[in-house]
Amino acid sequence: MxxxxxxxxxxxxxxxxxxxxxxxxxxxxxxxxxxxxxxxxxxxxxxxxxxxxxxxxxxxxxxxxxxxxxxxxxxxxxxxxxxxxxxxxxxxxxxxxxxxxxxxxxxxxxxxxxxxxxxxxxxxxxxxxxxxxxxxxxxxxxxxxxxxxxxxxxxxxxxxxxxxTPKELFATVVHPQIEVKTSDSRKILKTNISLVDGIKQWGNLGGLIAGLFTEDYNLIGRSLVDHIVEPIRSILIPGFETIKSEAIKAGALGCGISGSGPSIFALSKGEDKANQVAGAMRKVYQKIGVDYDVHVSKVxxxxxxxxxxxx
CATH class of the missing domain: 3.30.230.10 (Ribosomal Protein S5; domain 2)
Known part of the structure; x- marks a missing residue:
């Protein structure tokens, strides 16, 4: 034994x-x-x-x-x-x-x-x-x-x-070297959401799951949108909007906050694309002078x- x-x-x-x-x-x-x-x-x-x-x-x-x-x-x-x-x-x-x-x-x-x-x-x-x-x-x-x-x-x-899990799906994660405690990041969240935002979020969640099962990468990308938490938590993360914009330009399907942050994730089709996204993320933090770690990973x-x- x-x-x-x-x-x-x-x-x-x-x-x-x-x-x-x-x-x-x-x-x-x-x-x-x-x-x-x-x-x-x-x-x-x-x-x-x-x-x-x-x-x-x-x-x-x-x-x-x-x-x-x-x-x-x-x-x-x-x-x-x-x-x-x-x-x-x-x-x-x-x-x-x-x-x-x-x-x-x-x-x-x-x-x-x-x-x-x-x-x-x-x-x-x-x-x-x-x-x-x-x-x-x-x-x-x-x-x-x-x-x-x-x-x-x-x-x-x-x-x-x-x-x-689609076979070609890869994640890129950049971690700016600051700490955001989950307990603190929860305190700033709203306890109520509008019906309009809820409908948008439910649609995206259903779309993402459908995209994963059907391996529809375009649908996965269209669904990686957060109308509820990201607009609030993103203010705690340096360079978030720039990182997100550059990741999409580099070919990411979508980009958002990993958990409570401050790490930012992007999903891509294929390892080469995920590495290109990592390069784009590095350039942003190098330019604004933020220390960081980057991980490229298969699911x-x-x-x-x-x-x-x-x-």
């Missing part, structure tokens, strides 16, 4: 413009690594955390909180130790807390013989998101656990639908995966 595994936990793009809190996708080229092992002692201990200055106390760490939620629901007398190697920067908008939360529960489930479904794992991982942002949202943890695109059709009861249809294991 396996007693220890090392896993890759992907970064994720949440919202995908028109799907606030209900749509997300997993990335292939960027993510955290975690080592999770069984212990005879009960409970969860974070024994190592490298790459980011985050709390190691179990109740203050998203992986610890998510893991404890799982432990409370399974028949297991022991506990777990967790090592976290953060390669996703906190506050980047590409699912740093989700990678830790989802990675912890996924690895624990593997080591216990997979008694729980992906849907059940999402519920536990959401508790880590609750700690991080104050809201138990699933649009990052769901794609991390399922892979590809996921739609959260309902939160009560939780209902998650995997969405088809990760597997989600979390095992790197190595030990008995």
């Amino acid at each position: 396996t007693n220890e595994i090392k896993i890759f936990c992907p970064a994720t793009i949440a919202n995908v413009s028109c799907g606030f809190d209900v749509l997300g996708l997993a990335l292939e080229s960027v993510g955290d690594e975690m080592v999770v092992r069984k212990t005879r002692g009960k409970g969860i201990r974070i024994t190592k955390l490298e790459g980011q200055d985050l709390p190691m106390e179990t109740l203050d760490n998203v992986a610890g909180v998510a893991g404890l939620a799982l432990l409370s629901e399974v028949d297991y007398d022991g506990g777990f130790e967790i090592e976290i190697y953060k390669k996703i920067k906190a506050g980047s908008g590409i699912g740093s807390s989700a990678a830790s939360s989802a990675g912890a529960v996924w690895a624990m489930n593997e080591l216990l013989g997979k008694p729980l479904s992906s849907l059940e794992l999402v519920k536990f991982a959401m508790e880590g998101e609750r700690l991080a942002s104050g809201v138990a949202h699933a649009d990052n943890v769901a794609p991390a656990l399922y892979g590809g695109f996921t739609l959260i059709r309902s939160y009560d009861p939780l209902d998650i639908i995997p969405i088809h 990760n249809t597997q989600g979390i995966r095992v790197i190595s294991s030990k008995r």
Whole structure:
């Protein structure tokens, strides 16, 4: 029986413009690594955390909180130790807390013989998101656990639908080196929307999902429009409108805010086009003097995966 595994936990793009809190996708080229092992002692201990200055106390760490939620629901007398190697920067908008939360529960489930479904794992991982942002949202943890695109059709009861990923779809993500906390970016959002904006948003969400299933790249591009959140959150992101304009000029299907920001994502047909978009994004931030990271990635249809294991 396996007693220890090392896993890759992907970064994720949440919202995908028109799907606030209900749509997300997993990335292939960027993510955290975690080592999770069984212990005879009960409970969860974070024994190592490298790459980011985050709390190691179990109740203050998203992986610890998510893991404890799982432990409370399974028949297991022991506990777990967790090592976290953060390669996703906190506050980047590409699912740093989700990678830790989802990675912890996924690895624990593997080591216990997979008694729980992906849907059940999402519920536990959401508790880590609750700690991080104050809201138990699933649009990052769901794609991390399922892979590809996921739609959260309902939160009560939780209902998650995997969405088809077109083979040639690539993401480009630029992360300006500022931190925007999800909890802070939620505070500036309106609690009510107009019926006119709602109708536009519902149409785009339906269009995007239809475009993904039919691999209609033009429809995907027409649907990547956010009438509700982007107009407000974009003011927190330096150079957003210029980045978006230049990405479209470079051939991106569409461009928007990744999660709560400050990262900006673009979707493109083909890796060459995605790299051209990355070049356009770099030029904008070089010109205005903002430090940044850029990632070009295929959509990760597997989600979390095992790197190595030990008995």
